[in-house]
Amino acid sequence: DVKVTQSSRYLVKRTGEKVFLECVQDMDHENMFWYRQDPGLGLRLIYFSYDVKMKEKGDIPEGYSVSREKKERFSLILESASTNQTSMYLCASIATSNTGELFFGEGSRLTVL
Amino acid sequence: AQSVTQPDIHITVSEGASLELRCNYSYGATPYLFWYVQSPGQGLQLLLKYFSGDTLVQGIKGFEAEFKRSQSSFNLRKPSVHWSDAAEYFCAVDLNAGGTSYGKLTFGQGTILTVHP
Numbered sequence: 001d002v003k004v005t006q007s008s009r010y011l012v013k014r015t016g017e018k019v020f021l022e023c024v025q026d027m028d029h030e031n032m033f034w035y036r037q038d039p040g041l042g043l044r045l046i047y048f049s050y051d052v053k054m055k056e057k058g059d060i061p062e063g064y065s066v067s068r069e070k071k072e073r074f075s076l077i078l079e080s081a082s083t084n085q086t087s088m089y090l091c092a093s094i095a096t097s098n099t100g101e102l103f104f105g106e107g108s109r110l111t112v113l
Numbered sequence: 114a115q116s117v118t119q120p121d122i123h124i125t126v127s128e129g130a131s132l133e134l135r136c137n138y139s140y141g142a143t144p145y146l147f148w149y150v151q152s153p154g155q156g157l158q159l160l161l162k163y164f165s166g167d168t169l170v171q172g173i174k175g176f177e178a179e180f181k182r183s184q185s186s187f188n189l190r191k192p193s194v195h196w197s198d199a200a201e202y203f204c205a206v207d208l209n210a211g212g213t214s215y216g217k218l219t220f221g222q223g224t225i226l227t228v229h230p
Contacts, residue, residue, distance in 0.1 A: 004156070031216050040122065042203060043157075043220040058217075090156060094216035102149075102216060104156030 006105035019078040023091030032074035037088040119221035136204030145207035
């Protein structure tokens, strides 16, 4: 069974802290994504990666960075967390040869106080 | 601007009733179209997708969707809703259909479905 695992389901951090959200997929997918989900706004793309060490900005990259040192792992980094980054973060992956079926993790709910 | 719109934020239906969730897109060409479902506490799961051909597509869990080019719509339907269908539903498009998109999707705002017994 395909699996996208987000290491932290719930996090509570303070303003200004550095936050790491980790995502691992076991399907050998080339492409990985970080989305942010907010009520009434749907999912918005923060960053995606189409290969190791390759990344591209999505629609809302401000305040975020990413790291992809290994094919199976894609990390989202909040250098200095702010309260407006309180949200649900979803990681997803897809093989380049497969159009459409993104595989999602269960999400990481981040609260910044 | 290119966009995906789900006009209904929240829909409530009775168990056994029919369901239609609306989705409209704003884009010059026909994109690839998708419906995903998110059950409480879960990630998103693909229900169905449309690339080309027959405009009525069948998906999992008894759902279907119809693509109407003239209306730029891709509405999701189910003839008889079950209590387990209560979830949030997202319409999504791949705006680079036929090109290299890396699977990057643009999502609508979501529709929350509540099912009454």
